[in-house]
Amino acid sequence: MSTSKPSVLIIGLGLIGASFGKALKATESARVLGADQQVEVPKIALDSGVIDEVVDQFSNLEQVDVIVLAVPVKAIGAVLKQIKHLIPRAKVLTDVGSVKGAVVKQVEAELGAIPSCFVPGHPIAGAEKSGVKAANPHLFEKHLHILTPLEQSSADAIALISKLWTAVGADVVTMPVDRHDEVLAATSHLPHLLAFSLVDTLARESDNREIFRYAAGGFRDFTRIAASDPTMWHDVFLTNQDATLKILRKFQSDLALLEQAIESSDGDVLKTVFHRSKSARDYFTQVLEQRENGVAFSAITDYTP
């Protein structure tokens, strides 16, 4: 194994791609090359310590060690067409998409087969702001990075990409592709859908002025979630349809029970749900505290409702 730093090409310098680049540079873990569809972005990235080198034309490049696809999920196929020549000599091909099944499908469709360097990935981190200027080298510290290695993924590829995410402070875990898409549909995609939907419902009320002016704590948390990038989320819902619809329908049916309970003044149903929810929340707080205190992921106690 060479002791020289690997070269990492990050394609897409939005919040996640740019933060990863900045963190790799800050920890001296890699030499970072960067490309973006918007011509002005790589220049900003270079000037702000996100990358070491701008890539204007992929055809000018002969070889890189690690390729990170940090574009919206539906754009991955188009990017793959442009970088096909780099894949045979790459040690790792990875991505940072919120949906993994759809990424695997695009790689298979575009390359004909899954290359052994391909290890899909998803950092569980984000921020209210998006874009290269929001790049934060500490974004991944103490946050999970989920890898969903495939049958074809080589042990070397898994080891190298794990090493790089660990170097920027992430807690690397692995999970099957389908399970990832189900867990994320429940914990991230559905909450975002509800937040976007609620904020839009209220904004369209004819007399929304007071709603915004007098908005209380609950609404504030919802608007924070709804601040995320619309295009990214559009892609998420269209590429994780099945898992999202499945959990959305469970939610709708549970919410209809609460609606009925309110309508029929059934206080017992409301109390039961609210208490169960609060106890789940208390467990979740413990998990977060344990993780803050550096408790290993596998050592966290299970939840029983």
Added chain:
Amino acid sequence: MSTSKPSVLIIGLGLIGASFGKALKATESARVLGADQQVEVPKIALDSGVIDEVVDQFSNLEQVDVIVLAVPVKAIGAVLKQIKHLIPRAKVLTDVGSVKGAVVKQVEAELGAIPSCFVPGHPIAGAEKSGVKAANPHLFEKHLHILTPLEQSSADAIALISKLWTAVGADVVTMPVDRHDEVLAATSHLPHLLAFSLVDTLARESDNREIFRYAAGGFRDFTRIAASDPTMWHDVFLTNQDATLKILRKFQSDLALLEQAIESSDGDVLKTVFHRSKSARDYFTQVLEQRENGVAFSAITDYTP
């Protein structure tokens, strides 16, 4: 007008009642008397600077200037029965409930008529923790306090209670009772219902372990909302049924449109909703910033979707 401090009796020393007491004492705005159904609570309040004096028996009291009902909305009728003798000599009778129509009804039912000292109120402030030990004298600073004066409310009563909330840092505004209940149903009651419901739906998933362990940002914000006191929220939904059901049904119908858009891969619908939602959120961020910077409430620009 006397220059001596008014006496304020706070009944119910939970988060809101205790924080108001502590803030009134800290700003030397009142002499604070406190009572609570749980016998150990007033003692804790006395020891931690929340109140000046414990009230064990309302029958021992002859006169107080201001009575603050800081109990869950459905408990107000029962409390009124015990303090009837104090109301004729009080300058102010107020409350801090999240629903105003139901409080007015209980006062009317219990006292036969609305006394001129009665000015319903609702501080738009809260915290993740509840109870006397979570008392925070800064809780109301830069937060709204909504008063919903009635026809019968005297100008003196309105002036005195406004003065006390202003003294603890709140921005006092007035609104009709019905409008308050509609605005709060939209901005607070519905978001809380969705949060309780989602956390419960996910906790009841057979394989919830990974859902909690891998929970992403979106879910975290929901669990924060679901941390609120179950009994208080039970009362809110049962006493603000009409307004809550009305906005809940609008939300359900809008959510069903998003469900259909995901199912039929209609990206345009998703993008439109997400962009509109993000633009509403951007407006809301401005409102919050203006308020942080001390811009007068009435000077905040309107929102046009």
